[in-house]
Amino acid sequence: MRCYIVYYFKIFLIVCAIHELTCGVISTATNEVYKKLLQLRSLPFEDCGSMFQVMYLKIDGCTTIPCTMKRGDLVDVRVLFDDNGSGVSFLKHEVRWVFNYVKTQAAISPDPCDGNQECIESTGDGKTYLAKVYVNTTLPVMRGRMLWEAKDANSNNLICFEVPVSITL
Incomplete structure (x- = not known):
């Protein structure tokens, strides 16, 4: 038994x-x-050295590459990324317009990590953030790139991507 x-x-x-x-x-x-x-x-983009995998990128008004952006507009940028369970809770964005190798700082309004605002939302799929980037009125009317970097509190580059853009009047 x-x-x-x-x-x-x-x-x-x-x-x-x-x-x-x-x-x-x-x-x-x-x-x-x-x-x-x-x-x-996702909108096609080029990864430029992200520590975490960017799974999805959406730029309002952009359905094809290059993204057409009108000077003076405020454009929503939504990113979903996988932080591999590391609990990322802070991101500082550095966004630049790149035209013929000349980099110009882009204004983000508001930067999601300033003050007491919630920087990152946790979702079942990873982490997501939404930021608005201002298309400067002084930008040249031409093709270039938007270079987006998101760094942690220690200035480690967690997310980095480039998107071809076309600036219009």
Whole structure:
């Protein structure tokens, strides 16, 4: 009788182990597929040395590359990124317009990490932030790039991406 109990207990443990392994694999595979779908829906961008994976980028009014931006506009930029569970709670943005290798500082209104404002929202998919960038009225009417860097409190570059832009009147 004791042999049968040990035998059934071993079978039970094997079934539990298989269940745990397959659920973990399925969960991981589902998460990876979801990240790939987000990236497919994202506005195309070039990563320039991000520590964390940028999964999704949306710039209001921009559906194709280069993004057409009108001088004097305030444009919403939404980014979803995976901080690998590190609990990022601070981001300082440095945004520049780059035209023919000349970099001009872009104004962010408001910078989400100034004062007591919530900098980053946690979502089930990662972390997200929304910022508004001002398209300076002094920018040249031409094609260039928007270079976006988000740094932590120690000035580590957590997120960095570039998007081709076309400035219009």
